[in-house]
Amino acid sequence: MNLSSPRPAALLRLFLITLVLSLFADSTVIAQDVSDAYRFGPGDQIIITVFGEDDLSMNFRLNDTGKLNYPFLGELTVKGLTVAELEQLITRGLKGPYLVNPDVTVSIGEYRPFFVHGEVKKPGSFTFQPGMTVEQAIAMAGGFTDRANRKKIDRIRGDVPGARPTRTALSAPVSAGDVITVQQSFF
Numbered sequence: 447m448n449l450s451s452p453r454p455a456a457l458l459r460l461f462l463i464t465l466v467l468s469l470f471a472d473s474t475v476i477a478q479d480v481s482d483a484y485r486f487g488p489g490d491q492i493i494i495t496v497f498g499e500d501d502l503s504m505n506f507r508l509n510d511t512g513k514l515n516y517p518f519l520g521e522l523t524v525k526g527l528t529v530a531e532l533e534q535l536i537t538r539g540l541k542g543p544y545l546v547n548p549d550v551t552v553s554i555g556e557y558r559p560f561f562v563h564g565e566v567k568k569p570g571s572f573t574f575q576p577g578m579t580v581e582q583a584i585a586m587a588g589g590f591t592d593r594a595n596r597k598k599i600d601r602i603r604g605d606v607p608g609a610r611p612t613r614t615a616l617s618a619p620v621s622a623g624d625v626i627t628v629q630q631s632f633f
Contacts, residue, residue, distance in 0.1 A: 484576065485605065486524050486532070487623055488512060489558030494536065497549035502540070505555060518544050529553065557622045560604065562587035564628035565594035574622040581616035583626055590628060598629035 486492065488510045496502035502517055512525020519539040524532060533552045540548040557574035560583060567588030580599060590596060600611040604623020611627065620626070 483528070484554070484557075484622070485526050485528055486512070487558055487605065488525065489623070491555035492524065492532075493553045493555045494532075495551045495553075496536075496540070496545075497551070499545070499548070502548075508558075558604075560620055560622060560624040560626065562626045562628070564626075565591045565630050566628050567591055574620065578620045579616065580614055580618045580620055580626060583620045583624075584616070584628065593630050595629045595631035598631075600627045600629065601625065602627075 486508055488508055490508045492504075492506060492508060492514075494502075494504045494516075504514075504516070506514065508514070508524055512523060514522045514524050516522050516536065516539075519536070522532075522535065522539075527535070529552050533550050536552070537548050537550045540550070557576075559571040560574050560578075561569075561571050562583055563569040566584055567590075569587055572583065572586045580601065584590065584599075596616075599614050599616070601614040601618070601620075602611050602625040603609040603621060604625065605621050611625075614626075
């Protein structure tokens with residue numbers, strides 16, 4: 447094999463381009479999976495855009511009822527739906543008598559908050575970000591106080607109605623609406 451020929455350099459470039467593209471493709475799939483798995487709940491800001499139809503485009507925060515009064519379609523139950531499911535629901539409803547081929551896009555403007563309290567420096571509500579861990583949530587709350595028990599952290603799942611507190615690890619994922627409590631140490 448002649449190393450001075452352009453062929454090995456071209457193969458190396460092709461390999462590097464393939465590697466970079468595969469890394470981006472994997473991150474896109476991960477982001478899409480998080481968005482697809484996320485289910486709407488009270489407090490989420492939802493943006494609905496219908497291309498070319500400003501009167502049908504909306505930006506709203508979902509209230510406790512989990513319902514939305516949408517033009518031409520009436521009351522829609524949004525709570526518990528994914529982005530894709532809401533897009534399909536609105537597209538099916540508008541298709542036909544209202545629009546021939548509606549182009550509907552649904553996105554999340556802002557996720558509902560999660561809450562951290564107990565032995566943290568700045569307890570309160572915080573904006574959820576997909577992929578967040580309990581450790582990151584505690585960091586957003588200013589970190590542990592001197593009296594915090596780092597091994598006794600409880601979480602109430604915000605996406606499970608009637609959920610009870612369960613012990614959780616710092617590496618556990620946080621969901622929108624979760625309530626995280628850092629217990630006090632006795633030492």
